[in-house]
Amino acid sequence: MNDEPVSNEPVSDEPMNNAPVDTAPPTKPLTRFIRPGEACWTLAAYLAQGGYRGLEKALGQSQEQLLEQITASKLRGRGGAGFPTGLKWSFMPRGASAPSPKYLIVNADEMEPGAFKDRYLLEQTPHQIIEGLLIAAQTLDADTGYIFLRGDYYLAQQRLTTALAEWQAHCLENPALGPLNAKFKIHIHTSAGRYICGEETALINAMEGKRANPRAKPPFPQVAGLWGKPTIVNNVETYCNLPHIINFGVDWYLSLGLGQDSGTKIFGVSGRVKRPGLWELPMGTPIRELIEVHAGGMCDGYSLKGYLPGGGSTDFLTQAHLDTPMDYDAVGRQGSRLGTGTLIVLDDSYCPVAMVLNLIRFFAQESCGWCTPCRDGLPWAEVLLNKLESGLGEAKDLDQLEALCRFAAPGTTFCALAPGAVEPLQSALKYFRADFEAHITQGCCPYNHSAAGEQHYG
Amino acid sequence: MTSKYAQYQPIPIRQLPMDEATGELSPQEKHQLDLLLAAAPQPSGISIDALKLLQASRGWIGDDTLLALAEYTRLPLAALEGVATFYNLIFRRPVGKTVLHPCDGISCDLMGGAGLRRRLSLYLNLVAGETTADHKFTLIPLPCLGACDKAPVMIANQILFERLNEQEIPALLETLAAEQGGETL
Numbered sequence: 013m014n015d016e017p018v019s020n021e022p023v024s025d026e027p028m029n030n031a032p033v034d035t036a037p038p039t040k041p042l043t044r045f046i047r048p049g050e051a052c053w054t055l056a057a058y059l060a061q062g063g064y065r066g067l068e069k070a071l072g073q074s075q076e077q078l079l080e081q082i083t084a085s086k087l088r089g090r091g092g093a094g095f096p097t098g099l100k101w102s103f104m105p106r107g108a109s110a111p112s113p114k115y116l117i118v119n120a121d122e123m124e125p126g127a128f129k130d131r132y133l134l135e136q137t138p139h140q141i142i143e144g145l146l147i148a149a150q151t152l153d154a155d156t157g158y159i160f161l162r163g164d165y166y167l168a169q170q171r172l173t174t175a176l177a178e179w180q181a182h183c184l185e186n187p188a189l190g191p192l193n194a195k196f197k198i199h200i201h202t203s204a205g206r207y208i209c210g211e212e213t214a215l216i217n218a219m220e221g222k223r224a225n226p227r228a229k230p231p232f233p234q235v236a237g238l239w240g241k242p243t244i245v246n247n248v249e250t251y252c253n254l255p256h257i258i259n260f261g262v263d264w265y266l267s268l269g270l271g272q273d274s275g276t277k278i279f280g281v282s283g284r285v286k287r288p289g290l291w292e293l294p295m296g297t298p299i300r301e302l303i304e305v306h307a308g309g310m311c312d313g314y315s316l317k318g319y320l321p322g323g324g325s326t327d328f329l330t331q332a333h334l335d336t337p338m339d340y341d342a343v344g345r346q347g348s349r350l351g352t353g354t355l356i357v358l359d360d361s362y363c364p365v366a367m368v369l370n371l372i373r374f375f376a377q378e379s380c381g382w383c384t385p386c387r388d389g390l391p392w393a394e395v396l397l398n399k400l401e402s403g404l405g406e407a408k409d410l411d412q413l414e415a416l417c418r419f420a421a422p423g424t425t426f427c428a429l430a431p432g433a434v435e436p437l438q439s440a441l442k443y444f445r446a447d448f449e450a451h452i453t454q455g456c457c458p459y460n461h462s463a464a465g466e467q468h469y470g
Numbered sequence: 471m472t473s474k475y476a477q478y479q480p481i482p483i484r485q486l487p488m489d490e491a492t493g494e495l496s497p498q499e500k501h502q503l504d505l506l507l508a509a510a511p512q513p514s515g516i517s518i519d520a521l522k523l524l525q526a527s528r529g530w531i532g533d534d535t536l537l538a539l540a541e542y543t544r545l546p547l548a549a550l551e552g553v554a555t556f557y558n559l560i561f562r563r564p565v566g567k568t569v570l571h572p573c574d575g576i577s578c579d580l581m582g583g584a585g586l587r588r589r590l591s592l593y594l595n596l597v598a599g600e601t602t603a604d605h606k607f608t609l610i611p612l613p614c615l616g617a618c619d620k621a622p623v624m625i626a627n628q629i630l631f632e633r634l635n636e637q638e639i640p641a642l643l644e645t646l647a648a649e650q651g652g653e654t655l
């Protein structure tokens with residue numbers, strides 16, 4: 013995650029060069045513990061660089077004080093929807109009459125196409141996640157924490173398991189941590205691979221050993237979630253913000269963002285750019301800066317055709333939107349979503365129909381099958397896109413694709429999978445219409461690269 | 471081809487032939503299930519963990535395994551079947567010693583992932599979901615593996631292989647086959 017100098021070498025797996033840690037408020041809090049060539053994921057390294065200071069401060073404060081700070085920080089959930097964290101937490105019953113146990117869940121089921129930020133945080137700073145979880149537990153008086161981890165994240169599992177054991181040992185040596193450690197237990201739950209398990213109510217069903225279909229809301233999980241008890245689900249990156257908000261204060265956190273959103277974000281770029289990778293940057297960093305400066309611009313011989321700003325379930329944007337700040341509302345005003353903040357670049361050599369086909373195939377496969385626009389609509393869209401890509405498309409197919417997008421609009425389905433699935437499709441039909449039409453008029457894929465039938469290969 | 475996870479211990483390769491996994495639970499498996507049951511707020515909460523545990527020792531989840539699990543845990547067979555068939559990483563059919571999980575996500579495909587998967591398919595003479603006749607490899611592509619900046623990628627033996635290209639596929643498969651012990655491809 014080096015920022016400078018721009019080189020042709022992909023460097024994202026090199027840990028970032030941060031200023032030596034001191035007690036001064038950092039500009040890149042989430043990655044301040046990540047050190048080049050060092051085992052920065054160990055407890056010793058984390059403590060040496062000032063880890064667990066946020067928790068230390070939290071232990072001296074009341075639950076109301078803590079919740080007030082999280083709310084005032086304007087932290088918004090980093091899992092895709094951008095829901096204000098303080099507001100979500102305020103729905104959880106508190107006080108002596110609250111039901112117990114209360115559960116906290118770290119959503120580490122990252123599987124959104126093009127999203128790779130949570131893996132990075134899980135592997136590099138497991139203690140930062142644990143610290144965030146403990147602060148949430150202290151704030152909400154919770155009893156049990158689960159880290160719901162994607163089954164394929166083997167290294168993350170290993171590091172988290174070690175980190176939890178290190179934390180336990182640390183608590184035994186520090187009497188001040190005893191009460192919290194006695195009350196709040198943390199477990200790792202590894203999943204077995206289905207995108208829908210990342211949806212928070214499906215995740216709860218999965219943890220109860222049921223098929224992971226989403227639940228009807230209300231009741232919201234904050235009131236009746238896991239085993240019918242109050243449950244908060246937050247994204248990995250959301251938890252990572254908490255220690256710093258408590259440690260360095262709300263004013264500092266508010267000042268980090270360039271626009272109306274506060275804090276920093278792990279942004280990512282993948283596709284044919286010179287330096288694909290992840291960077292921690294202020295909220296509101298312009299898309300152009302992300303692609304042209306941090307990702308080094310397009311690879312030689314390729315030009316930018318479009319991009320999905322927030323991962324595979326967000327609408328395409330184009331050259332015309334490059335000066336949009338990566339802010340929840342600003343990206344929303346351009347007709348897309350900030351999503352996970354991991355941008356996927358479409359270059360001019362890759363067929364937009366093939367790109368949308370790949371995404372729709374994924375969403376069709378991952379549909380839980382509960383509602384018709386998703387279970388039947390997405391496979392139908394896949395058939396139509398396959399037909400277009402094979403050169404057999406007709407003009408009416410485009411109308412049908414548009415109709416399928418309308419059927420899956422928000423509000424018509426149980427969860428956000430289907431509405432998200434059609435976002436790249438509906439925007440591709442808008443921005444890359446000529447490409448869709450060329451498949452029909454030329455009777456083949458004009459990119460001379462047919463992705464049709466690719467699902468048969470490994 | 472060497473991954474940055476050099477420090478990561480590869481999992482031991484299962485050496486049992488396919489048909490050796492019988493329905494009966496071993497004392498060790500029962501013990502591990504007991505531990506899971508003791509820790510779970512309710513028995514159904516262990517479903518995924520239990521299936522993963524049995525799969526780790528048996529390679530896959532056969533009908534007899536599922537039945538034995540249902541009888542031991544008193545969880546409904548239909549519920550366990552519903553969970554077992556829901557997930558990408560629970561195998562309800564026998565798999566080879568090494569399961570190859572090339573990524574078929576969009577960031578990998580933008581960087582040549584489809585060509586890589588085609589090459590794997592042709593080299594092993596398999597389509598997705600199939601196992602080689604010698605039970606060495608099963609090909610199960612997975613969605614985005616969360617390493618899109620290193621595309622195209624593949625997981626095998628719990629190791630992530632990054633920035634792969636088609637040319638190195640034969641050598642990579644030879645290496646993976648050699649890790650299984652016995653003669654190479």
Ligand SMILES: Cc1cc2nc3c(=O)[nH]c(=O)nc-3n(C[C@H](O)[C@H](O)[C@H](O)COP(=O)(O)O)c2cc1C
Binds near residue numbers: 119213246
């Ligand atoms: C199909 C689907 C998949 C999702 N996958 C994830 C995921 O892998 N990780 C995640 O944090 N949120 C995911 N979400 C969003 C969660 O439902 C939930 O909003 C989020 O975990 C809340 O955390 P936050 O408020 O911290 O963002 C997904 C949503 C949907 C509809």
Ligand code: SF4
Binds near residue numbers: 225384428431
């Ligand atoms: S939208 Fe799709 S994934 Fe979500 S509940 Fe409906 S069928 Fe299931």
Ligand code: FES
Binds near residue numbers: 577578613615617
């Ligand atoms: S698309 Fe292959 S790792 Fe993300």
